[in-house]
Amino acid sequence: MQSLFFAHVTKDVLEDICVHKIERQHSKGETIIQQGDPIKEFIYLKSGLVKLIRTTSENKDQIISFSKPFDFVSVFSVFSSEYYNYSVIAIDDSITCILDLEEVKRHALNNGHFAMDLMYRMSTATDHIIIDNMEIRKKQLKGRIAHILLYFARNIYKANNFELPVSRREIAEYIGMTVENVIRTLSEFRKDGLIKIYGKEILILNEKFLEEVSEHG
Template identity: 45%
Template structure:
């Protein structure tokens, strides 16, 4: 019933696989449920499996020398959270933690490698995804660092509205501290600027509940910040 062949969450990444190859994946995969806050894999551990997010939301983070966490990316299903370094590195580069209750699959990494080696079109698709993800992370990082604090908050709010929720009203899946780790600022300043946006009637903010009121102005702050 839960076979990869019939999985409605299956991504286009696997489109180039034959029925037989899909069955290989199916018989080498395991499905897991994790609750909010649970860790899926830990940076530094040896990679044995390819991690594929089916439902939910996770964060990829690394820990700096000073022990402070930095969130590299917030990933949704089909973002192939484990993909990034699976093919270059022996160890996970990032710790992956569920932001909401999530479901994911693990596929033996050697099985993935063998399929890629055997099926060049499949490998080429993985290539495309990896390039795309890396590219987005790099772009995001540079975007963040080129903006002032108000611009960063504006950007991240619009990003959540546009990419994650497709609505101007949403429930933030991150704490203020996590927001700070994602856009490289202190929790105090995240709060300060959110309050400022609320005072200026740009955004309705109550706890994690967010509503974008003046989208035009917010976009201006993002773009000029």
């Protein structure tokens, strides 16, 4: 646990923090954090897969990012806001670990190494969100689809065949395009021999060319 969590924190401190740790089970589709709720806990993902989304004023969902085990789910806002400005929803059966936020804050106050490690971890997480968003923004439809396929293959499943954990609609909400165009583009990739599709099962046949599409449209 220590090596996965914090690098410079002694075991004593860790145990002290985690003594009040609670684990929660969430089944697929369950809301873990609701946008607008007060922030009282500090949460990280132990197993499963979740999405961070925000509901816009027109009541449409935008997916901000995905989080995999040992990512913080309380990624942003935790230290800068009273209320969550995003929701977290399980897209696979998941287990979260919940720490009391006040306790975490107290430890950060008293232990500089803990605070620095926390800062490092949260900063890394938000960095990725920002850079990833900029990457997606600069691409057009095909590049964005290629991007998300490679994202799941490389970052989440580390394999060229995997079961898509998200619906076509969710892909659309992540890359900011319509469902129809997501479907069409996946079909096109299939026809062009870049991938094979059986429902949610994806097999990447030509990773190199997919990479090319992701980079240069």
